[in-house]
Amino acid sequence: MKIGSLNIGMGLIMAPMAGVTGFPFRRITHRLGADLVCTEMISAAALSRSPKICEPYLPHPMDARPISAQIFGAHPGEMAKAAAFLSERDVDLIDINMGCPVKKVIRSGSGAALLRDIHHAACVVRSVVRATPLPVTLKYRSGWDSETLCAVEMARMAESEGVAAVILHPRTKTQGFGGRSAWEHIEKVKAAVTIPVIGNGDIKTPEDAAEMFRRTGCDGIMIGRAALGDPWIFDRIRTYLLTGDVPPRPSPAEIHAVLRDQLTCEVELSGEARAVFKMRKFASWYSRGLPASTAFRDRINHVLTYEDFLGEMESFFLKINEPVKSPAFNGKTGSCHRSACES
Numbered sequence: 001m002k003i004g005s006l007n008i009g010m011g012l013i014m015a016p017m018a019g020v021t022g023f024p025f026r027r028i029t030h031r032l033g034a035d036l037v038c039t040e041m042i043s044a045a046a047l048s049r050s051p052k053i054c055e056p057y058l059p060h061p062m063d064a065r066p067i068s069a070q071i072f073g074a075h076p077g078e079m080a081k082a083a084a085f086l087s088e089r090d091v092d093l094i095d096i097n098m099g100c101p102v103k104k105v106i107r108s109g110s111g112a113a114l115l116r117d118i119h120h121a122a123c124v125v126r127s128v129v130r131a132t133p134l135p136v137t138l139k140y141r142s143g144w145d146s147e148t149l150c151a152v153e154m155a156r157m158a159e160s161e162g163v164a165a166v167i168l169h170p171r172t173k174t175q176g177f178g179g180r181s182a183w184e185h186i187e188k189v190k191a192a193v194t195i196p197v198i199g200n201g202d203i204k205t206p207e208d209a210a211e212m213f214r215r216t217g218c219d220g221i222m223i224g225r226a227a228l229g230d231p232w233i234f235d236r237i238r239t240y241l242l243t244g245d246v247p248p249r250p251s252p253a254e255i256h257a258v259l260r261d262q263l264t265c266e267v268e269l270s271g272e273a274r275a276v277f278k279m280r281k282f283a284s285w286y287s288r289g290l291p292a293s294t295a296f297r298d299r300i301n302h303v304l305t306y307e308d309f310l311g312e313m314e315s316f317f318l319k320i321n322e323p324v325k326s327p328a329f330n331g332k333t334g335s336c337h338r339s340a341c342e343s
Ligand SMILES: Cc1cc2nc3c(=O)[nH]c(=O)nc-3n(C[C@H](O)[C@H](O)[C@H](O)COP(=O)(O)O)c2cc1C
Pocket: 015, 016, 017, 018, 019, 020, 040, 041, 070, 097, 099, 100, 139, 169, 200, 201, 202, 203, 222, 223, 224, 225, 226, 333, 336, 337, 338
C-alpha cells in the first residue's frame, strides 16, 4: 500500500501506544516485519512550549523508516507548530490523534473529544495539513458514543482537507477498550472515500488479519495489543497472507534474545533505573503463556538493576525447553496507557 507517495509494503502497521512504542520497541517491531511504525502520542501543547521535554517521545535518528509521528491537541496553532517542528526531524508521516479516551486528554478538548465537533476537528486537520509537506494521517474512533457515530463523516472531512489516509479504531470513546470493535464501520468508510483506509481493532492472529482485509476491503491493518510481548505477529501475518501457512511461535531462546536487545537499548536510551522500571511490564508480556511465568513476573517486578534483570531473564527463558503454545495476547495490558508528554 501507499500513503501519498510513501511505500508501506503490505500495510502491516504497528499501532502507536503510549508507554510502549518508544524507540527500542519500534526498532524490534520493524525488524520483525512491521511495514510502518509510529511514535506514541506527543502533546502538541508541550511540544510547542518546550521541545526538550518531549525529546524522549520524538522519533530517534536511528529509527527505521518509514516512521510516523503522532500528535494530539485541540489548538490548531499548536498542532500546526508541532507538525512543522516534526517535519524538520527524521519523520515520514504526521498522524493526528482523534481517538484517545484518556480523561486528561479529553479534558483538554483533544483526542476523542474532537469527535464531538467535526467543524473544529476540520480546523485542526487543516492547520496540520497546511503546516507540513509530509503526508498527514488521521487516527480516530467511530464516534463519541453509540448515539453519535461519525466514522464516515470524519473520513469524508479528512479526505476533503487533504489527509492522505485514515486509520479507524471502530469503537466509540465511551466504549474505551471494552465491547467489540465494529469492523463494519471500517467497511463503510472504505466505501465512502478514495484515500487509503487502515483498519484497527482486535486483530489477535494472522487469521484475524486476513479476515479484516477480506471483510472490510481496507488497504492496511494496524495492530496494537496483540504485539505486546509478541512483535513476531507481523512476521506471522506476512507469511500467512503470502503462503496460507502460520509459522511457529518463537522459541524461549528467541524471545530472550529480543527482550535482552530491547532492555539493553532502553538502558542506553533512558538510563538504568528508568529502563529497568519500564521493562518490567515488557518482560511480563514476553513471558505470557510460558511455564512458571507468574513466579518470573513476581521476581522481575522486584529487580532494580540491569545485571539482575539479565540474570532473571536468563534463568527463566533459557531454562525452558517447551515450545511456546498459547498466544501472548489476552486483551489486557495492565496500567500502562500513560504518556509523560500528555501535558
Ligand atoms: C497501552 C496502550 C497505549 C495506547 N496509546 C495510544 C496512543 O498513544 N495513540 C493512539 O492513537 N492510540 C493509542 N492506543 C490505542 C491503539 O493504538 C489501538 O488503536 C487500540 O489498542 C486498538 O487496537 P488493538 O485492538 O490492535 O489493540 C493505545 C492502546 C494501548 C493498549
